[in-house]
Amino acid sequence: MKMEPFALERWMTTWETRVQYDLAESGIHPLRARDLLDLLPDAERASALHALLDLRLGYSEARGTEALRGLLAATYRDAAPDEILVTTGAIEANFLLFQLLLEPGDHVVACYPAYQQLYSVPRGLGCEVAYWRAREEDGFRFDVDDLARLVTRKTRLIVLNTPHNPTGAALSDADVRRVYALADAAGATVLSDEAYRWLDVPGGEPPAPPMFDLGARGISVGTVSKPFGLPGLRIGWLAAHGDVGARCWALRDYVSLSPGRLSDALAVIALRHRERIVERSRQIIAANLATARRWFAARAGLADWHPPRGGLVGLLRYHVPLPSLDLANLLAERYSVMLAPGSAFGYEHRLRIGIGQDPAVFAAGLERTGECFAGLARTA
Ligand SMILES: Cc1ncc(COP(=O)(O)O)c(C=O)c1O
Known part of the structure; x- marks a missing residue:
């Protein structure tokens, strides 16, 4: 590679x-x-601090603790904790998914410009990557008609990022449903990097649903880094149907093995106080x-x-x-x-x-x- x-x-x-x-x-x-602990009521704060200090720092559950996966699953429609794999940031989730889903020569459509991982890793894997380019006129927007012209029957994966880094573009509810329909018609999967989930700009359009919620071909990637300001925990995840999560887990055995135990515990507190x-x-x-x-x-x-x-x-x-x-x-x-x-x-x-x-x-x-x-x- x-x-x-x-x-x-x-x-x-x-x-x-x-x-x-x-x-x-x-x-x-x-x-x-400290800010995380301060979110807890006084009575709970003291016991939570002691629980953290007493946490034995062995290896953690490889997929992420049941508690964390349960909280994450509850943020999707009908997701089971086993459909969530906790990863070392969204970056690892994306990387594992590319490794699992792509072969050299596959046709991929990726949004562009983008967080470079989203097109460079598929390219590094020897895929043919077509760019779904943001339109600059009238602010940055991704036009789903442009995507429709790029998706072919050879397309294996469509890679999105919404809300979008670096333009601040965001796909609407109708847009993400059209993207899913295009993938479905082509027999492709959609990997939606939702690292900026929950960060809708005040007064803007209501956020689109996560791609996982749209059906079996939809994969959502998330993280505590951006929405919660916790990048140092290095906790991200993927939400995927069928055996995709289990197969990514099998790959992850060779990379990071399991999430950090302390990070998992702090992420549980963050998810409980998400709002x-x-x-x-x-x-x-x-x-x-x-x-x-x-x-x-x-x-x-x-x-x-x-x-x-x-x-x-x-x-x-x-x-x-x-x-x-x-x-x-x-x-x-x-x-x-x-x-x-x-x-x-x-x-x-x-x-x-x-x-x-x-x-x-x-x-x-x-x-x-x-x-x-x-x-x-x-x-x-
Ligand atoms: C679109 C996007 N995806 C993934 C990541 C990586 O996030 P994490 O800290 O969860 O690995 C970033 C970080 O900037 C990002 O902008």
Whole structure:
């Protein structure tokens, strides 16, 4: 298997420990372990803390504990705990699914631009990957008519990500049903990366149902990283019908074996208090969207964007004469601000901006970005 370098991850690791204002991050400002425990009523908090401290740190149940799989299954329509496989983040779930479902020469349709794993791994496996490209006009949108032109009777897998990284596009209820119908007609499977589930933008369209809920060909991938701000737990999952989960589990025996026991236990607390954690995430998003709206309004001519329709990221377009990688490096080095270069997603004169950062850091980072843009515009 020949893998292309994961361009964004390579760039992020250069700067992420060195900058003060990380607006490239695609998640929500992380919770502390203490914040999770503080969600519990006083009487329960003390016993939960003791249970965590007394947890014997042996290997955990390989598929994820029954408690965690039960809580995750309850977030889908008619899912059984055995249809859930807990993985090392959504990234492992995607990787296992590609390994299981694809053979060299298979035809795959993947959304583009995208989190690079979603098309680079199928390519690395020797598949023929057709891109379902986001349409830029009128904001970023994926048009299901475009997908219909790409799916053939040879297509084995359709790969989606909704809400979408990096454009902030989100498929509607009607869209995901049409995607499923196309897959069904072609005899293909749909892998829907729903890493940004539960992160609907306030006032936007109601979220589409998870792909698992639509039928036997639908697979949903989820994570506690993005919606809950818990990427350090490295807990993700897949929800799949039939024996797909069991077969991914058999592959995972060779990779990570089982989820971390402490992470599984903390994820159980997070899932039990999902509504409150997601409410915190929504408040951060609302605050940062308001800041961004003011910032863009004050910088007409220098930068613009289409605010995300869902999830935590969007693409900012700038009007200073520098390629995105040079601009991102300049911002990081001189202004201590990280905004991800659009070139990592195949887009020039764009930077990906995350709206999940701590609101004070987000506002200060944007201020510095404004100074950088204004300085460049003066000298252009
Ligand atoms: C679309 C998408 N899928 C998967 C992942 C990986 O998430 P996790 O931390 O759960 O492995 C990311 C992380 O940025 C992502 O944006």
